[in-house]
Amino acid sequence: xxxxxxxxxxxxxxxxxxxxxxxxxxxxxxxxxxxxxxxxxxxxxxxxxxxxxxxxxxxxxxxxxxxxxxxxxxxxxxxxxxxxxxxxxxxxxxxxxxxxxxxxxxxxxxxxxxxxxxxxxxxxxxxxxxxxxxxxxxxxxxxxxxxxxxxxxxxxxxxxxxxx
Ligand code: FEO
Numbered sequence: 001x002x003x004x005x006x007x008x009x010x011x012x013x014x015x016x017x018x019x020x021x022x023x024x025x026x027x028x029x030x031x032x033x034x035x036x037x038x039x040x041x042x043x044x045x046x047x048x049x050x051x052x053x054x055x056x057x058x059x060x061x062x063x064x065x066x067x068x069x070x071x072x073x074x075x076x077x078x079x080x081x082x083x084x085x086x087x088x089x090x091x092x093x094x095x096x097x098x099x100x101x102x103x104x105x106x107x108x109x110x111x112x113x114x115x116x117x118x119x120x121x122x123x124x125x126x127x128x129x130x131x132x133x134x135x136x137x138x139x140x141x142x143x144x145x146x147x148x149x150x151x152x153x154x155x156x157x158x159x160x161x162x163x164x
Contacts (some may be wrong), residue, residue: 002066003111009104010057010116011069017054017102018073020083021047023093026076027086036151038159039083042137045161046090053123061118083151084141098127 002010061068079089098119101123108116137158144150 002061002064002113002116002122006104006107006113006116007061007066009107010061010066011071013069013100013104013129014054014057014061014068015071016097017050017057020093020097021050021054022073023076023078024050024090026078027066027090028111030078030086035156036083038155038157042158053126056122060116064115082146084138084146087134087137087141091131093101094127094130094134098131101127 024043024047028040028047031037031040031043058068061139078086080086101120105120105124108120137154140154144154
């Protein structure tokens with residue numbers, strides 16, 4: 001049986017994953033507006049992945065006969081204007097998600113909830129990749145400083161996400 005405290009925290013995590021999806025979808029729409037289809041595609045795939053993350057937690061609760069509680073999703077807020085600022089926001093956001101997953105794992109250890117620990121190990125590995133992906137793009141944008149040709153090249157590269 002999932003403890004109430006862990007159940008509440010997992011339901012909150014479902015909300016955080018869906019908020020992440022909403023945030024990246026808003027960023028995807030922004031990049032469509034500014035004619036960077038590769039950046040937009042990268043963000044759309046990221047938004048889809050976040051939905052999958054939310055659904056993994058959702059499935060875990062149902063498999064264990066626990067109650068899924070879907071809460072309202074806040075409006076997404078894009079904080080910066082430049083490509084670099086937007087990807088820095090992704091990086092900061094992913095670091096916050098990692099902290100949240102780690103806190104869930106701590107709680108699962110405290111509650112001696114072994115199935116939740118195993119489920120969360122997937123997310124711990126995934127967050128390493130999520131943070132690396134964001135950091136790599138921030139580093140590239142930092143290097144090119146919104147120079148037109150280089151931005152277009154990066155846009156082309158990001159448009160290949162999912163084709164590797
Ligand atoms: Fe669901 Fe980007 O972590």
